[in-house]
Amino acid sequence: MSALADGRPVRWGVMGTANIAAAAVMPAIRATDGCEIAAVASRDGERARRFAEDHGVAGAHGSYDALLADDEIDAVYVPLPNALHREWAIRAAEAGKHVLCEKPLALNAAECIEMQAAADRAGVVLMEAFMYRFHPRIEALIRHVAGGAIGEAATIDATFTFRVKNPKNIRLSPDLGGGSLMDVGCYCVNFARTVFGAEPTHASAVTVETPTGVDGRLHGYLEFPGGRVAHLTSSLLDERREYCVVGGTEGHLTVADTFLPGTAPTEIVHFAGRSEVDRLRFGGVDEYQLMVSHFADCVRAGTAPRYTAGDAAATLRAIAALRESAAGAGTPVAVQQENT
Numbered sequence: 001m002s003a004l005a006d007g008r009p010v011r012w013g014v015m016g017t018a019n020i021a022a023a024a025v026m027p028a029i030r031a032t033d034g035c036e037i038a039a040v041a042s043r044d045g046e047r048a049r050r051f052a053e054d055h056g057v058a059g060a061h062g063s064y065d066a067l068l069a070d071d072e073i074d075a076v077y078v079p080l081p082n083a084l085h086r087e088w089a090i091r092a093a094e095a096g097k098h099v100l101c102e103k104p105l106a107l108n109a110a111e112c113i114e115m116q117a118a119a120d121r122a123g124v125v126l127m128e129a130f131m132y133r134f135h136p137r138i139e140a141l142i143r144h145v146a147g148g149a150i151g152e153a154a155t156i157d158a159t160f161t162f163r164v165k166n167p168k169n170i171r172l173s174p175d176l177g178g179g180s181l182m183d184v185g186c187y188c189v190n191f192a193r194t195v196f197g198a199e200p201t202h203a204s205a206v207t208v209e210t211p212t213g214v215d216g217r218l219h220g221y222l223e224f225p226g227g228r229v230a231h232l233t234s235s236l237l238d239e240r241r242e243y244c245v246v247g248g249t250e251g252h253l254t255v256a257d258t259f260l261p262g263t264a265p266t267e268i269v270h271f272a273g274r275s276e277v278d279r280l281r282f283g284g285v286d287e288y289q290l291m292v293s294h295f296a297d298c299v300r301a302g303t304a305p306r307y308t309a310g311d312a313a314a315t316l317r318a319i320a321a322l323r324e325s326a327a328g329a330g331t332p333v334a335v336q337q338e339n340t
């Protein structure tokens with residue numbers, strides 16, 4: 001993989017004028033040493049110009065192709081609707097740009113593998129922008145569970161819901177890869193896989209459809225080897241609710257605001273039965289910045305990121321099985337495994 005010349009900043013391009021770019025990732029790039037935003041792009045030239053002006057960025061391109069043709073860009077951030085991730089990540093890689101692409105990395109596992117192959121051919125870094133797992137609290141949780149703090153981990157309850165009120169929101173569009181499972185359920189699936197350190201074998205789910213034809217709410221169940229289970233709730237119809245509980249033979253750990261804790265201090269509460277055993281406290285950090293910083297380190301050093309497209313593919317295999325089960329009124333479906 002190609003590395004950057006010593007001391008040179010990573011020059012970023014931002015593809016599209018997405019809310020998440022403006023709200024979290026552009027500020028994180030700006031706040032990261034050795035990173036600068038060189039240009040933004042929109043399908044609309046005037047929108048690109050205004051976005052650039054609003055965010056103090058020098059370059060504005062009226063098409064994504066023009067951004068990719070810009071020699072002053074080393075890496076692109078792709079916060080496009082999910083159905084466009086594959087195409088633009090591959091085109092970016094082929095243009096020699098490193099790619100930080102929003103979650104879920106693609107629509108399915110096959111697309112993730114194609115994207116990684118394009119990145120490998122071009123010698124660029126490709127990473128899915130799942131920022132939550134760069135938070136030290138999540139890293140500590142993974143270590144605690146693996147270290148036996150709650151005995152044998154057996155169950156995970158993972159919930160992420162919020163209400164989408166604008167009928168034009170990309171999350172309500174089947175054509176753009178919308179739905180609660182793809183938007184927020186993907187965090188729950190990724191969390192369960194990461195914390196158990198294993199892949200689910202079977203999935204079952206029931207959903208409530210929106211009038212636009214995406215799952216507005218999903219209740220899912222993932223079975224892992226050894227009788228372990230994860231129960232997931234995702235929704236675009238219910239007010240915000242976001243928490244995870246990891247239960248084991250000797251206790252449980254609760255993680256409030258698991259995925260978006262903001263920059264305030266956070267904690268994990270450790271219970272044994274009804275007794276609080278410990279309250280692990282973590283200082284406030286910007287998890288988006290920790291993600292950007294790791295990605296930029298990989299770009300500078302020419303090394304693979306901690307979380308690969310293979311990991312994203314595994315999350316999407318579980319998502320595919322949950323969707324298939326929901327389409328069959330909750331009948332359990334085997335999760336396709338890598339290389340099967």
Ligand SMILES: NC(=O)c1ccc[n+]([C@@H]2O[C@H](COP(=O)([O-])OP(=O)(O)OC[C@H]3O[C@@H](n4cnc5c(N)ncnc54)[C@H](OP(=O)(O)O)[C@@H]3O)[C@@H](O)[C@H]2O)c1
Nearest residue numbers: 016017018019020042043047079080081082102103104170
């Ligand atoms: N990691 C996180 O915390 C987080 C949070 C929210 C969202 N996300 C992810 O980030 C991505 C964007 O989400 P968002 O809510 O920020 O989206 P958004 O505000 O709707 O922005 C999407 C952008 O994509 C561009 N676009 C290109 N083709 C489009 C089309 N056919 N329809 C609509 N927009 C189109 C638009 O920019 P131009 O028209 O200007 O080109 C638009 O501004 C999604 O993959 C989502 O899952 C991640």
